[in-house]
Structures are given as structure tokens and as C-alpha cells.
Amino acid sequence: MKRxxxxxVATLALSAANLASAETLRLLTWGSYAPDNIIKMxxxxxxxxxxxxxxxxxEEMIAKLRATGGAGFDxxxxxxxxxxAAQLEYDIYKPLDLSKIDMSxxxxxxxxxxxxxxxxDGGVYAVPHQWGTSGLMADKSKAPxxxxxxxxxxxxxxxxxxxxxxxxxxxxTAFSMGEDPFAAYSDxxxxxxxxxxxxxxxxxxxxxxxxxxxxGDDLQAMMLSGEIVASETWDSTAYKLFAENENIVFIPPSTxxxxxxxxxxxxxxxxxxxxxxxxxxxxxxxxxxxLMSASTGAMAAVKGAKDLLPDDKKAAVxxxxxxxxxxxxxxxxxxxxxxxxxEGKTLEKIKAATGG
Amino acid sequence: xxxxxxKLSLLLLFIPFALWIALLIVLPHIGMFELSLKEKIAPRVxxxxxxxxxxxxxxxIYWNTLLRTGGVSLLVTFLALLIGFPVAYYIxxxxxxxxKGALFLLCLIPLWVSDLIRAFGWILLLxxxxxxxxxxxxxxxxxxxxxxxxxxxxxxMGLVYTVVLFMIVPLVSTLDGMDNxxxxxxxxxxxxxxxxxxxxxxxxxxxxIVAGCIVVFMLSAGSYLTPILLGGKNSSWFTExxxxxxxxxxxxxxxxxFGFVLLIFTSFVVWLGLKLSGQTLSSTVAKS
Numbered sequence: 001m002k003r004x005x006x007x008x009v010a011t012l013a014l015s016a017a018n019l020a021s022a023e024t025l026r027l028l029t030w031g032s033y034a035p036d037n038i039i040k041m042x043x044x045x046x047x048x049x050x051x052x053x054x055x056x057x058x059e060e061m062i063a064k065l066r067a068t069g070g071a072g073f074d075x076x077x078x079x080x081x082x083x084x085a086a087q088l089e090y091d092i093y094k095p096l097d098l099s100k101i102d103m104s105x106x107x108x109x110x111x112x113x114x115x116x117x118x119x120x121d122g123g124v125y126a127v128p129h130q131w132g133t134s135g136l137m138a139d140k141s142k143a144p145x146x147x148x149x150x151x152x153x154x155x156x157x158x159x160x161x162x163x164x165x166x167x168x169x170x171x172x173t174a175f176s177m178g179e180d181p182f183a184a185y186s187d188x189x190x191x192x193x194x195x196x197x198x199x200x201x202x203x204x205x206x207x208x209x210x211x212x213x214x215x216g217d218d219l220q221a222m223m224l225s226g227e228i229v230a231s232e233t234w235d236s237t238a239y240k241l242f243a244e245n246e247n248i249v250f251i252p253p254s255t256x257x258x259x260x261x262x263x264x265x266x267x268x269x270x271x272x273x274x275x276x277x278x279x280x281x282x283x284x285x286x287x288x289x290x291l292m293s294a295s296t297g298a299m300a301a302v303k304g305a306k307d308l309l310p311d312d313k314k315a316a317v318x319x320x321x322x323x324x325x326x327x328x329x330x331x332x333x334x335x336x337x338x339x340x341x342x343e344g345k346t347l348e349k350i351k352a353a354t355g356g
Numbered sequence: 357x358x359x360x361x362x363k364l365s366l367l368l369l370f371i372p373f374a375l376w377i378a379l380l381i382v383l384p385h386i387g388m389f390e391l392s393l394k395e396k397i398a399p400r401v402x403x404x405x406x407x408x409x410x411x412x413x414x415x416x417i418y419w420n421t422l423l424r425t426g427g428v429s430l431l432v433t434f435l436a437l438l439i440g441f442p443v444a445y446y447i448x449x450x451x452x453x454x455x456k457g458a459l460f461l462l463c464l465i466p467l468w469v470s471d472l473i474r475a476f477g478w479i480l481l482l483x484x485x486x487x488x489x490x491x492x493x494x495x496x497x498x499x500x501x502x503x504x505x506x507x508x509x510x511x512x513m514g515l516v517y518t519v520v521l522f523m524i525v526p527l528v529s530t531l532d533g534m535d536n537x538x539x540x541x542x543x544x545x546x547x548x549x550x551x552x553x554x555x556x557x558x559x560x561x562x563x564x565i566v567a568g569c570i571v572v573f574m575l576s577a578g579s580y581l582t583p584i585l586l587g588g589k590n591s592s593w594f595t596e597x598x599x600x601x602x603x604x605x606x607x608x609x610x611x612x613x614f615g616f617v618l619l620i621f622t623s624f625v626v627w628l629g630l631k632l633s634g635q636t637l638s639s640t641v642a643k644s
Contacts, residue, residue, distance in 0.1 A: 059603045059604050059606075060603060062606065063602065063603050063606070066606070066608075086606075088399045088400075089399045089400060089606070090400075091400070166604070206589055206590075209589060210503075210506070211505075211506045211588055211589060212589060214584065214585075218479075221483075225483070225484070225485040226485070227483065227484045227485055227503075337399060340604075340605050340606060341605055341607065344600060344601075344604060344605040344607075347600075348417050348592075348597070348600070349417065351589075351590070351592055352417045352420065352421065352590075352592055353590075354590055
């Protein structure tokens with residue numbers, strides 16, 4: 001006992017000293033957005049900062065921050081359309097000090113877009129990090145003519161398509177019906193009208209769909225095994241599959257792929273802002289961007305991002321996107337209050353409908 | 357002095373239980389209940405009202421899903437009883453002393469693996485390009501691939517598989533306490549196998565049956581992973597609705613209300629079951 005006691009005291013003292021000198025950067029981010037090799041290099045450059053990562057998704061990030069009023073994490077990475085309304089409703093972020101972020105290298109179009117979407121009372125709440133699109137993918141050898149959102153409901157591919165029952169498919173279907181859902185955000189009655197039409201379409205489409213996928217893994221399994229020939233997808237998932245089977249390509253829908261931008265935002269009660277800014281500047285350096293994109297499969301919001309992709313991903317992007325497709329991108333618009341509820345109800349209606 | 361010491365030790369024994377109940381069960385439920393009574397008027401403005409409960413009653417999708425969940429859970433309970441009873445009877449009455457422990461262990465083994473992994477196991481077996489479909493095709497029994505996954509039958513099967521153990525354990529412990537001579541006496545008095553089962557074994561095992569049914573029903577109505585992973589396009593489950601309200605719709609108020617609706621509904625079904633079978637909680641769950 002006498003010998004154990006000093007040891008305990010020493011350990012306690014040591015850990016107290018650790019706490020005093022080392023800062024912890026608690027990241028709340030997407031799976032693959034904080035690869036081990038980058039964390040290691042960051043910790044080597046800043047030995048007094050320790051990085052702790054929690055993987056999550058848009059909805060769960062907001063739920064986690066809402067539960068604590070914005071405490072528990074120092075840097076979050078929600079998509080650009082999930083900041084404005086969440087901040088208005090739950091007050092979970094704090095404005096960025098832009099002077100501490102090196103923005104010289106950022107792609108101006110994306111930076112301005114994110115700033116515009118996330119400015120509240122003069123404060124900017126987010127800067128862009130990674131961007132990518134949601135669209136379609138198809139096995140070219142089995143579905144050579146696949147080109148638009150409505151092809152998911154094409155009887156030619158009956159029982160061989162899949163989609164995720166989330167808001168993306170509502171928006172994509174609306175575009176394929178010639179509507180502009182983002183423009184209708186300002187007139188919610190009109191938007192409800194669009195949603196009703198979309199719901200009818202997707203309910204009648206149910207028998208065409210094999211199953212609704214829930215995460216990247218089950219989508220990949222269905223696609224690689226050939227159980228489905230086409231699906232709604234994230235581009236990064238399609239690029240991954242392209243590496244395994246060159247017939248599986250990402251297809252920007254004829255009405256335009258839907259583009260998202262994942263951002264950096266500071267939780268309101270974060271405790272390590274300086275470390276967070278250091279992380280932002282660190283991972284936006286060109287050499288880090290290359291490593292990051294290899295892990296995420298998405299493009300960074302820096303100039304010339306496509307050239308910083310690893311070779312296999314670059315080939316996949318080139319196989320998918322022409323310059324016109326890039327011009328045709330539809331960026332997700334800010335979600336105004338109330339829309340989440342309307343969309344949620346519509347999705348429930350589709351799921352509960354018995355057809356197919 | 358000694359009685360004081362006794363009181364103190366009683367108190368000390370009681371404290372962990374009281375803390376557990378108060379801090380982890382009662383307090384969170386009070387918080388949830390308060391949350392469920394709030395209605396969002398405008399961003400960051402909430403008012404007390406019954407709107408969330410009214411919303412549940414007026415929207416058929418919600419109570420249909422709840423009834424569906426309840427119905428399927430009853431079916432799961434019934435099937436678990438049907439499968440679990442013979443297994444429990446064999447372990448308790450037929451198997452020898454030594455094989456008893458081994459058999460019991462065999463029943464426990466699936467519990468060592470998490471729900472999630474077991475669900476993925478089923479997915480590997482049942483999918484269109486999975487083990488069973490491929491094997492059937494190779495044996496020439498079927499021509500094309502068959503999809504076993506993504507339908508309600510799969511969900512029922514997956515749930516029965518997950519919960520059947522919780523039926524077997526209370527049944528074994530009840531049947532274990534039954535004197536074999538009672539069964540022999542039944543036969544001696546001229547009863548056939550069915551009469552003995554109906555008049556002697558089942559009435560004796562009733563507390564175990566009811567206890568198992570309650571646990572199994574609650575587990576299956578409250579399960580989330582199995583219905584989500586194995587279910588198909590049309591299989592809605594009420595816990596999924598609660599998750600959606602909380603997470604994808606940011607509507608904690610309504611999610612909390614749904615949580616209470618589920619609690620009240622399952623409690624009601626259990627109460628009804630106890631009334632119909634003429635049992636009480638103290639004679640069943642508390643006993644086994």
C-alpha cells in the first residue's frame with residue numbers, strides 16, 4: 001500500500017500536468033474526414049494539441065450540439081444548408097473570426113456561396129471544406145441509357161433500382177418533374193404542392209425500387225453484387241465502386257446533380273477555438289488536401305481541387321463530369337424553418353404507402 | 357444500537373437502487389414528459405400544449421404504424437412462445453443433468469454477439485446473392501435468384517431469433533421447479549399427452565409463460581436495429597418514427613410524445629394480457 005500510494009499521486013500529478021499543458025481539439029465530423037495520417041501530422045506540428053474525433057452526420061451533429069447548447073465539441077462540419085436555420089432555432093454555433101483563417105487558397109465561388117448562406121446579423125458562421133454531389137449511378141453494361149432522376153422509376157429497370165428515402169430524392173424528383181424546389185422555399189404553400197406531386201410519383205415508383213438503402217455500405221453491397229443496376233447515390237460512393245468495377249459510373253442527372261458543401265463551423269461553447277482555426281488552416285494546405293481527398297473521396301474547396309485528387313478518383317470524376325455538368329450543378333439552398341417538417345411528413349407518407 | 361446498525365445497512369443497501377431509479381429512470385422520464393408537452397410557436401419560442409399528442413391522434417400514419425408494431429410484436433411473442441416452450445421443456449425435464457448446462461449455454465451463445473452483427477449475419481444469408489439463394493440455385497431447386505430480405509416475414513424471423521432466449525430462460529426456471537411426479541400422476545389418472553400438457557404443465561408454467569411474454573413483447577416493440585436493417589420498403593416500425601422525429605426532423609417535442617405513446621401503449625397491452633390470463637405482475641415477473 002505504501003508503495004502504491006506515491007505511484008498514484010505521481011500519476012495524478014502527471015495527468016494534471018498534461019491537462020494543463022495539452023489542449024484537446026474535439027472534432028465532430030463525418031466518417032473519413034479526419035484520417036489518422038493527417039491527425040498524426042497535425043499532432044506532430046502542434047505537439048500541445050491532442051485531436052479527438054467523433055464521427056457523425058448532419059442530423060446527428062445538430063442533435064448532439066442541440067442537446068448541450070453547443071458544448072462538448074470544438075469544431076463541427078455540417079453541410080452549408082444546415083447552419084442558418086439550426087443557428088436561428090437552437091443557437092448552437094458562434095461566428096467565425098475570419099482573420100484567423102487563411103482563405104487565399106479557397107475556391108472563391110464556394111467560399112462566397114457558403115458565406116452568403118451562413119451570415120446572420122453580420123457574422124459569418126462557416127467556411128467551406130469539402131464538396132461533392134448527389135446524383136445517380138448506373139452499371140453502364142446493364143443500364144446504358146440511364147440519365148435522369150425519373151429513370152429510377154423507369155419500368156425497364158423494375159426491381160433493379162434503389163434510392164435513399166431522404167430529402168435528396170424528393171428534390172431530385174421535383175427537378176425531374178420540371179419544378180424548381182429551391183425557388184419554392186420562399187412560398188411554402190407552393191412547395192407543399194410540389195411535395196404532394198413528388199409523393200404521388202415516388203409512391204407509384206415504389207414497386208420499381210428493390211429496397212431503400214440506408215447507408216453507403218448496403219448501397220455498395222447491392223450495386224457490386226449486381227442486385228441493382230442503378231441507384232441514387234453520393235458521388236464519392238460511386239467513385240469508390242468505379243475503382244472496383246469500371247462499368248459503375250456516377251451519372252449527373254440531366255436536370256443537374258445536387259451539390260453539397262461540408263463546412264467548418266464553431267460550436268457555441270467550444271473551448272479550443274485557436275486549435276480549431278489551426279486545424280482548418282492545416283487541412284486546407286494543398287498537400288493535406290490531397291491526403292484528405294484520398295480519404296473522403298470528395299473534392300476540397302480549394303482552387304484546382306480536381307488536380308489534387310488521387311489518380312483513381314480523378315479518373316472517376318473525369319468519367320462522370322463534363323464541364324457542362326459542372327455548370328449545371330444545383331447547390332442545396334438553405335432550409336428555411338418548417339421545410340424539414342413538410343419534407344419529413346412527405347417521406348413518412350411514401351414509406352407508409354403500400355404499393356409494390 | 358444493533359437495530360440502528362441494521363437500519364443503516366438497510367439504508368446503504370437501498371441507496372444504490374434508489375439512486376438508479378431516481379436518476380436514470382424517473383428524472384429523465386419527467387424531463388421527456390415535460391418536453392412532450394411543449395409546442396414550438398416560433399424559433400426558440402415554446403409553449404405548453406397537447407399539440408404533439410393531438411398530432412399523433414389525427415395523423416393515421418402514426419397510429420397505424422403503432423398498431424402495426426404492436427401487432428407484429430404480438431405475433432413475434434406468440435412464435436417465440438411456440439418455439440421456446442418445447443426447447444425449455446426439453447432442457448428442464450427431458451435432458452440429463454449434465455447436458456442441461458451445455459444446452460442452456462448453447463442458447464446463450466448468440467447473445468455474446470451484438471444485435472448489429474447478428475442482423476448483418478442474416479443479411480449475408482438472405483440477400484438475393486446471399487448464401488441461401490446461391491445454395492438453392494446450385495442444388496437446382498430454383499432457377500433464378502430469390503430475395504429473402506426486405507420483407508415483413510424476415511423482420512418477424514429476425515426478431516424471434518433475437519428474443520426467443522428471453523422466453524426460454526423464465527420458462528426453464530419455472531418448469532425446473534415442477535415435480536415430475538405431477539406429470540406421472542396425470543398419466544396414471546388416464547390423461548393422454550395433450551390433457552397432461554393442457555391441464556397440468558401449462559397451468560403450472562403460467563407464471564413463466566406470462567413473464568417471458570411480457571419481456572419478449574416489450575423487447576420486440578422497442579427494438580430498432582432488426583426492423584430497420586431487415587425490413588423492406590413498406591415495413592415501418594414505431595421506433596423508427598421516434599428516431600425520425602428526434603434526428604431527421606429536429607422535432608424533439610413530438611419525438612418525446614411518441615416515446616410516451618409507445619410506453620403507454622405497451623403498458624396497456626401488458627396490463628390487458630395479465631387481466632386475460634388472470635395473472636399479476638407479482639405472481640409472474642417478480643417470481644421468476
